[in-house]
Amino acid sequence: MSSKFFTNTGGNTLFKKFEGIIKAMKPAAFKAVSAYFRSSGYFKMREMLKEVEEVKILVGINVDTLIADAQKRGILYFKNSDKTKQEFEKWFIEDVKEAQYSKEVEESILQFIQDIVDKRIEVRVHNSQSIHAKFYIILPKEHSEYTDGWVVMGSSNLTEAGIGSKKAPNYELNIALKDFDDVEFAKKEFDKLWEDSDVLLPADVDGLIKKTYIGQAFTPFEIFIKLLIEYFGKNIDYDPNTVGDLPSTYKKLSYQIDAVNQGFEMLQKHNGFFLADVVGLGKTVIASMIAKRFCIANGFAQTKILVVTPPAVEKNWKQTFKLFRLDKNTKFITNGSLNKIVDEKDLDNYWEIDEYDLILVDEAHKYRNHRSQGFDYLQRICKTPRKAEGLIEGDKKKVILISATPLNNRPEDLYYQVQLFQDIRTSTLEKVNNLQNFFAPLIREYKDIMNTTTPDMGKVRNIYKQIREKVIAEITVRRTRKDLKKYPKYLDDLKDQGIIFPEIAPLQTVEYQFNIPLGRLFYDTIFNLTDDNKIGYYRYQAIRFLNKEIQEEYYEKAELVSQSLAGIMKTLMVKRLESSFVAFKKTLENLLKSTQRMIEMFENDRVYIAPDLNINTLYEKGFSEEEIEEIILQKNTKNARNNIFSTDDFDPVLLEGLKKDANSLKTLFEKWQKIKNDPKIDKLFSILNSTLLDKEKNPSQQLIIFTESNDTADYLTEKLSTKISPNKILKVSSENRSKIFDDIQANFDANYTKERKNDLQILITTDVLAEGINLHRANVLLNYDTPWNATKLMQRLGRINRIGSEAGIVYNFIFYPSAQGDEEIKLYKKAYIKLQGFHSAFGEDAQVFSKEELVEQFELFKEGGEGEEDKRLHYLRFIREFKDNNPKEFKRISNIPFKARTARKNENTSFDDVKNGSIIFMKSPYKSEFYRVNGKEEIESIDFLEAAERFEATVSEKGFEVPASHYKDVNLAQSKFENDTIQANIETVTPTDKADGNTMQAKKFLRDIKGTLNNEELKIACDQLIKLIDKGTFTNIPTDVKKIRQQLDKQKITFGNAQQLILNLANKYAVSSFDSIKNNKEKALDILPEIVITETFIK
Template identity: 30%
Template sequence: HKSTLRNPKVKDLERYFNGLQSKLKGLDRQQDKEEYLSVVKENAEDIRKNVLKDLMVRRTRSVITGNYGDDLKKQNLKFPEVGDPEAIYYNFDEELDSIFTDTVDIIVNQFKYTRYTPLLYLERSLTTIEKLSQRNMQGFMRVLLLKRLESSIFAFNKSISRFIYSYEKFIEQYQKGNVYVSKKHINKIFEYLDNDDDESIQKLIDEDKATAYASEDFYDEFIVDLKADLKALKNIQGLWSNVKNDPKLEKFIELLKTDPVLKNNKLIVFTESKETAHHLEEMLNPVFDNKVRAFSSFSSPAERTEVIDNFDANARNQKDDIRIVISTEILAEGVNLHRSNVVINYDIPWNPTRMMQRVGRINRVDSKFDTIYTYNFFPAGQINENISLQEAAEAKIEAFIEMLGNDARLLTDEEIKSHDLYKRLTSRESIIGDDEDDPELRHLTFLRKLRDTDKELFNKIKKLPKKARSAKKYTEDNTSTVTFLRKGKVRKIFKTTRNAQGILSEEVDFDMAAEIFESDINTKREKIEPEFYKHLESNKKEFADVFIKESESLKPAGNRGNKAKLIQIIRAIEDSPEFTEIENDYLRGVLTLMRDGSLPKATIKKIIDGIKNENTPFKIYGKIKSGIPEQFFQSTFVTSSADTRGKREVILSEYLVRSS
């Protein structure tokens, strides 16, 4: 479980995350909602500060242009302009609108999804987790059908046919006295749900017969509801059996032929259904010179290479065999497609964040285009002269979300009010992200400019001696001290506070420390008072405690015998006054070897036998060091961002005097 993160607090990730999880123990998500959400928020901030900050760098368009604007100009680079997404409305005639509305009503209000929630009918009590899992499955399958309905008539009919086949086979087995319940692959099912792969879900559910029950183990309502569901599915199939036209597809073809932007550029079309993608490929190729390609999880590595060669401006072997690529979410991340400047969302991107990710494939700083275009399809029902197309589309979206109730969060992946969703899907802010400040980058940019424009001052700062200190007045209720400390590659900043118990220290991040250190050129330097040294010692102790906690976390669960004895001995002598940082680092290295299982039992036993009743720390240290050959450490002390070798050092401090 050893990580290479710099912060010793998260060297053992399993222990770290278990600690966060334990804070939620005993809290009910519903009854203790406010406290539960508060703890979740605290945990999220803890993870951001201690884990993600070292793993992720998020630079939005506004942050890059704000901090690197001059560099971009020098290199003749720029981001293309991004306008508001353009809404494309498609209408139903009166009959089709009635079919659509009736279908939604059946999916949401009549269909019970009994096939996918068999445990709810089992004649025994269920655990809370089992009940929740079954309810979630019901919600996920409901959302899946609604997404298919909005995606394309073709994909929806395919899904309904699979549902009917699955129900018929399930009922057939029930009547033979057998019920097979799939619990084994529930996580895999959710993964398929995320990828809108209902065909694989159906196959997994149908084939997994890990848990078998007898039909009589279930309440009588089970078979009644199964048959009612099958009847509802066949009713839906009957509603759509005579529908031959597809107004959404017809609108798309018309637009591709007439819109000036779409006629003359490479296009990237996103859909949440791979069946929709491949159906569109089949329908569009005869109309557009066979230059349309579908890309999904069905596609091969060779097909991926073909897409990159046709759409990545940095591809070595650029080609023009494809003008329109139709893809599932599989192309929304990790590739550059900036030979195009158009993204079309054929399905409603229910989660606006996905829209940003999709447009991010073409919104590149080295794009040759001046403008990025986004088109979003919306169903607007039947033509009504009394309301606008926008109002009709908003009403459809609102109906979807309101009818789903609590399951709406499964559709949007976040809490979004129905009247806000349309607004977000037609706003450029959802594409480029909110304008935000990055304090860390802002301060680093300031230092970079200082380096380039005032080399003398920059070198003076670089040559500041260790333990440098200063003082200034600061707007706080009590005096405090900010200290920057280092040990190996671990760097931390602590700030003191005062309460009834005395002086306390807490870690602060770079952003907060930089804000505190930042001073006007005319800021007066204050006198450093004796109180400063108490604050400094508190910060130093807090920094030292980080490494003590780390060594404590090295104890494996269930240590017994000589290994446990040696760990106990090392902890007893570690940080003895006569030890330098060299001795302490060595002992922590021994703890690491034992945690990783790198020390043979015979070696540990020999050390314990050699120590016997010895109680002098230096002599115990000598016995340990002589008993462990140097080669044991050669593969352990690999330099990394988590390397803590070296002595603890105070780099600089600032004493903050309370303003009177």
């Protein structure tokens, strides 16, 4: 006996059941009660119901919202026919919005409305809270106990998925009954509900279709405006009150308010962003305003802020936050002290690591090296979940990275900075779901380009372009000079403040000439300094030549450390040579003496080796370059921490190398001791008054001279004192910066609020003044030696290139030695290639450039920096002005329903890639996407700017009916959106770089460890670490696991030790605190994208 129950599986659907019953009995009536109804579900059945005389559909309307609304207004809810019909109207509009996008479905919706108007079917709505039943009655003309009748009931609603008429039906369980008593009972229940329901008259539904996209025609201009409204959202409304009250000394400037709103939105969407406004627009103030807005949104009492800052600008941050009344909510910490929070050993001055809600990182580019301890500390501070939510939901901290140069770091640098708030394999970015897969090939390509003899800067530009468009655009707030000048509101702000932008003159190189003997010695010296066969810097490679057993006991990565130190010394020597002959001679003499002393140690059989120097740690602690270089030069000094070895502990190759180095260095030293003339200082004297202090160029008659060497700074001070009164010259280094800071400001800062001074004319400084100070009373800057990377060059220029500069143009000069002949040029290039190879291999921060490359990098730096207008701002300005000038039209177009579309003539676009094709804008709660489908049905994801340019239209342009191809194009976009979402949630690690290998090995090791254990705590720790590795939450977990594995493989630790180290690692990264994190990406799989607007181009 067959069961009366059936499901929607195996083709045995409710649709098939209806079809069989109706075909067999030719009924006179079909009555349906459905808690949830779709017009497309009715349409699928329309054909089989065409001979049925009486079709009645009773729809259950959920009145919970009506009751809640009544309660809010303090009244009881009574049945209200008008309210019920309004709910039906909302339901119908939502039905159209969510229905499958096809011509057939649109016709079904139109037919459903027409059938009601023609009284072919009757539809009523029931507003009882208790109606959750779904049942269907099929009756003959005269139903009795002698005639067939059916009632089908169960879980199926009258929708495509419910009745099983679409490809992937819901799982439903229903029962079909035909006993007279069962059918009669159902019939009476239906009649009672029917009488108690509200009638939908033809007049009620006739206007419904006009409130959906199906019943309206749209012009291309309306579609364009709808695009801008949906894309910019709340940012269209300029609301100065979002930042609360400002200190009395600050105005609410429109460009700052916009930056605050944009940044706050990025914090909510991506948990972090780069604040990269052009120099002088007040990044500190904007960051403070965002922090205040965050406090308002999250609740002041619940908000704790951390500001990470270089020591030089800590005072300024504290003053600004005090003015904004944020100081009680904030802790300030300098770069080199992050361990105090991570180790939680200074809880009197800092909160615990999981208590912070918002983290601001000034000079964020200092954290581009993922191998440094500072990066590791900062990432853990930023990514350890916050334990107490405020009014802003979620346990992810919010991070603001403040840097003027995010677009122009190496791709690798940017990749790691983004990881301070993004997980690399599950990012929130719309264009790049897997940051590792995106960056790995670009990092490789960049390194390959920069390792060539003549780097192709066009290819470098293309790499930057990809990163800018697909990553940076979504997570960067930046206002450029062109933005401010083009936007009237911004321009008014600048005029009100009397702000003037200085222009930047092209980088000007000053070449100094050698005589022939000096030229040969100069380039021959460069060759010797950079050729390992000439000078190997063995003094700094001692640990590399220790016997293997001693290396393993005392020094980790001995070879890498040795080569890195030798490479730094090699670079330092060339830098000193280019800086000044005085600085070079001193450094050369120090290196010679240091090498000779080590040879003496070997002769005495007592060899002292200082502890490892961690260069990155010294940088993080705030040491300047000259201080670090001094430490390296004095590395041989004996102290209690030095390790003492005997001659036999070393490979004899070391002593041979030391002697060879000593001979080469001595020869060079003797040659340079004979050099008394200095063509570089002579060149400076020759241009000092005619160019650098020329009144036409330099109205203030002030000059800033930067050098990387403290010895050179001393030398310049001494020499220039013979040309200008010594009292007019001030020399600054790390030793005296703090003591004379007020004097520097009083003489060179145009924004100085106290009494100005005019005592000083020339400021000679090392890079201790390259950041954190204004020097813009001066407008001429001289780089006496080559900084070798564009970032440092721009940082120096940023001291005088500031809003409020007293001169109209700022000048930037750089000294270079002139190569007299082809041989010298070849030698020079070879030296730089070798140095570049070192920097690429060991991941040093400083990029090495030849003169030509540096100039080109400088120009590239300005692209995407100060010179380029943010085109998004152009469209934001346009929609704001449209709203201001046309408020009623703005409101009307705002209410245009989703799925609005139009067709346009090919002749009205200049873009060939959309002719006979379509543009589609779609979004879900988790991402927005724009697609371009060409006439060959080839689909491509495009960014907002590309889409906006193609959607852009004039008011007068007419729209046309969309062609049949339009539906194919839109469905193609829907499929791509859904597939992309699925792919983004498949956590894969593709073999693209070394980091992938570490990731796979780390996961395998943790799985292997877990498989051998009965310890539940350790099993959980392994699982949690693997999850964080899969997501790419913490950059260094795979490396940390690798170290444990290597120690175990070399039998340096026991298996029990390894287990404890894994537990320590889980504790280090606070893995247990990640249990509560909800992954929005997983939710995204269940949500279909909404079609916002579409456009198809036709002939």
